[in-house]
Amino acid sequence: MSDRGGDRERESREEDLSRTIGRKALRRVRARRNRDRGVWFGLGMFGMVGWTVTLTTLIGLAVGMWIDRTWPGPYSWTLMMFFAGLALGCANAWYWVRRESHLGDEEDDGE
Numbered sequence: 001m002s003d004r005g006g007d008r009e010r011e012s013r014e015e016d017l018s019r020t021i022g023r024k025a026l027r028r029v030r031a032r033r034n035r036d037r038g039v040w041f042g043l044g045m046f047g048m049v050g051w052t053v054t055l056t057t058l059i060g061l062a063v064g065m066w067i068d069r070t071w072p073g074p075y076s077w078t079l080m081m082f083f084a085g086l087a088l089g090c091a092n093a094w095y096w097v098r099r100e101s102h103l104g105d106e107e108d109d110g111e
Contacts, residue, residue, distance in 0.1 A: 045097065049096070049097060052089050052093045052096070053086065053089035053090055053092075053093055055089070056085045056086070056089030057086045057089055059085055060082050060083075060084050060085020060086065061078065061082045061085060063081050063085075064076075064077040064079065
């Protein structure tokens with residue numbers, strides 16, 4: 001009876017070792033892929049995020065200034081549209097960064 005218990009423990013240790021080796025190998029493959037993306041991928045992502053936030057903020061600012069000139073009122077539409085454009089740009093940038101990071105994870109899991 002104790003012989004079977006020893007076999008089960010050994011099989012369990014072998015399975016744990018196999019899982020550990022598999023995780024480490026997958027981590028190494030992911031690290032190589034991320035390294036291959038390198039500087040250009042990072043600069044491209046940085047540029048996309050920057051321009052997304054900047055353009056939506058400037059569009060909001062321009063629309064707000066036009067509303068203030070066209071229909072003057074007690075509230076600053078320039079300021080409100082500035083913050084609306086900024087929030088929209090940040091949300092859009094967050095969406096794209098999150099999407100890119102999930103696409104990279106799916107590629108790694110596919111192997």
